[in-house]
Amino acid sequence: MSATAKPSIGHLVIVGVGLIGGSFSLALKRAGLVGRVTGVGRSRDNLELAQRLGIVDAWTHDVGEAVRDADVVLLAVPMSAFESVFADMAASLSDHAVVTDAGSTKQSAIAAARKFLPNPSRFIAAHPIAGTEQSGAGAAFAELFEKRLCVLAPDPDSDPDALALVKALWHQVGSRVVCMxxxxxxxxxxxxxxxxxxxxxxxxxxxxxQSYEGHDPFRFAAGGFRDFTRIASSSPEMWRDIALCNSDALVKQIDAFQAELSGLREALMAADGESIMNEFKAAKEAREKWLAEHGDGL
Amino acid sequence: MSATAKPSIGHLVIVGVGLIGGSFSLALKRAGLVGRVTGVGRSRDNLELAQRLGIVDAWTHDVGEAVRDADVVLLAVPMSAFESVFADMAASLSDHAVVTDAGSTKQSAIAAARKFLPNPSRFIAAHPIAGTEQSGAGAAFAELFEKRLCVLAPDPDSDPDALALVKALWHQVGSRVVCMxxxxxxxxxxxxxxxxxxxxxxxxxxxxxQSYEGHDPFRFAAGGFRDFTRIASSSPEMWRDIALCNSDALVKQIDAFQAELSGLREALMAADGESIMNEFKAAKEAREKWLAEHGDGL
Known part of the structure; x- marks a missing residue:
């Protein structure tokens, strides 16, 4: 199947009916590409809400039961739950089922699939780079993935049909699909x-x-601080999971960032205005080039 | 004069008719607290625009000429220009003139005033914590300072009348004035x-x-990156100046930040999810407390 062919799914199972899982279902339903959708999750309230909103047609807490006749299964749960969800579905998956995910780190997702799934070649790791601060089924909307990047991370063992189907699905929900x-x-x-x-x-x-006598430093924070720290209002659980799942790469990035900070610190100590200026200017230019090239998909 | 008394200025001189200087003039004019306003700057285009927009009544490139009969002078130029502007106005300032500024660092502003002004006790250092990404007279608007904090940094030598006047002016343009x-x-x-x-x-x-074969890492950046780095599109010149003028304090803050990063790096290396979770949670809570308490002034 080519990425432009319209896929059709009889039974889609969404494990984790939150912003991402719910939006995926809504987008496929809107496109008329899915027969029925079963939601799996822990919160009864959230699953009932998802059903009321037409995100899922049925729901259960039991992932093994849900996937028994599934054609496609999407994992949209925190990274820390991947292993147990894969383990719970392993015995019930049919041979033809295709499994994909929406997790933020891909090596750990693939490792978990290899460890627990009977046929890991039919697991296609995916990461839709989309999201808002909102969470839960109530935040889902069919347009979430439109124009957003979705990275697929197949490997040489990946089943070509499974890859083609997952690629087509993310394409159909509006993503710009990239494989790497x-x-x-x-x-x-x-x-x-x-x-x-x-x-x-x-x-x-x-x-x-930092404690200062009589004054709260936060009081002096303004719009720059608000935007810089907006992502510090993200879910601590979710970001702990992502950090732990991608700790090798993240440690490398911390080191690169600390090296930049140390370089600027050194320039400050030396009152080297020219170096500081060059660094700030290069950063501003790089950011503006990025916005000009990719800002429309944000 | 108390901070609530309405001050009245015969002749206000704004050195640097940009977003901050222009907005200060517009706000005082709107409140009917100023007789006439003279703008001083280097760009003829910007000064002509300021006059067309009613921000200034007259303009000149010559700060010495402008301040000759000034009652109040506001410096709203980059920090790196403070010394030369003070030097240029020193011989022309009348005894009764009050000088204030809008610079982002206060120790350096006071040091420059002490070095060049004939009567530094009539210089009252001020920092209105307000701004947008825009710059130039065209970006000025009378409401810029409303509800925003304005820090005054008087010292024991400060003239009480000068302090009261500057306090009243920033109060009248809508700021919440704090002395420290x-x-x-x-x-x-x-x-x-x-x-x-x-x-x-x-x-x-x-x-x-970071160079990666065939892929531009910026391509994968999304809304979180955009907001986190928004302030990297700020003026490199302005931020170089601020960094240099406040390098001692900034180096201390870089060290504190690096210690936080190193702590998280260590926790990642040890796969210590609990510590990471506690840190992320505490940050989220602190940010949300800040927004709840001070977010309305942003």
Whole structure:
């Protein structure tokens, strides 16, 4: 199947009916590409809400039961749950079922699939680079993935039909699909996503730990601080999971970032205005080039 | 004069008719508190625009000429220009003139005033914590300072009348005025403003310096990266100046930030999910507490 052929799924199972899982279902339903959708999750309230909103046609807490006749299974749960979810579905998956995910780190997802799935070649690791601060089924909307990048990380063992189907599905929900190696993906995302999150948390903590007599330093923070630290209001659980799942790449990025900070510190100590200016200018230019080239998909 | 008394200025001189200087003039004119306003700057186009927009009534390139019969002079130029502007106005200032500024670092502003002004006790250092990405007279608007903090950094030598007048003026343009020591101000701002800017520039450079075969890492950046690095699109010149003028405090903040990053790096290497979770959670809580308490002034 080519990426432009319209796929059709009889039974889609969404494990984790939150913003990502729910939006995936809504987008495929809107496109008329799916027969029925079963949601799996822990929160009864969230699953009932998903059903009321037409995101899922049925739901259960039991992933093994849900996937029994599934054609496609999407994992949209926190990274820390991947192993147990794969383990729970392993015995019930049919031979033809295709499994994909929406996790932020791909090497760990593939490792978990290899460890627990009967046929890991039919697992195609995916990462839709999309999201909002909102979570839960109530936040889902069919347009979430439109124009957003979705990285697929197949490997040489991946089943070509499974890959073609997953590619077509993400294409149909509006994503711009890119294939690359899992390690490369994890390096990139460590740089442009995981590190910024970690740095935002770290910076808020640096301020928080400083006590000044009579004044709260946060009081003097303004719009720049608000935007810089916006991602420090993200889910601590989710980002702990991502950080742990991608710790090798993230540590490398922390080191690269610390080297930049140390370079600027040195220039400051030497009152080397020219170096500081060159660094700030290069950063501004790189950011503006990025926005000009890729800003429309944000 | 109390901070609530309405001040009245015969002749106001704005040195640097940009976003800050222009907005200060517009706000005082709107409140009917100023007789006439003279703008001083280097760009003829910007000064003519300021006159067309009613921000200034007259303009000149010559600061000495402009301040000759000034009642109040506001410096709203880059920090690197403070010494030369003070030097240029020193011989022409009348005894009763009050000088204030809008610079981001206060110890350096006070040091420059002490070095060049005939009567530094009539210089009252001020920092309105307000701004947008825009610059130039065309970006000025009378409401810029409304509800925003304005820090005054008087010292024991400050003339009480000059302090009362400057306090009243910033109050009248809508600011919430706070007085504190210059060193304390510089420490706070290093933490919540100067460090975030430096870190945003540094992070963009960390990404920029990484070359990956065939892929541009920026391509994978999304909304989190955009917001985190928004301030890396700020003026490199302005932030170089601020960094250099506040380098002692900023170096201390870089060290505090690096210690946080190193702590998280260590926790990652040890796969210590609990520590990472606690850190991320504390940061999220501190940020949300800050937004709840101070977010309305942003």
């Amino acid at each position: 190696g899992a390690a490369e993906h994890d390096d990139f995302l460590a740089a442009v996503s995981h590190l910024p999150h970690l740095a935002a948390f770290a910076l808020v903590n640096a301020v928080r730990r | 020591g210059a060193a304390e101000h510089d420490d706070f701002l290093a933490a919540v403003s100067h460090l975030p800017h430096l870190a945003a520039f540094a992070l963009v450079n960390a990404v920029r310096r």
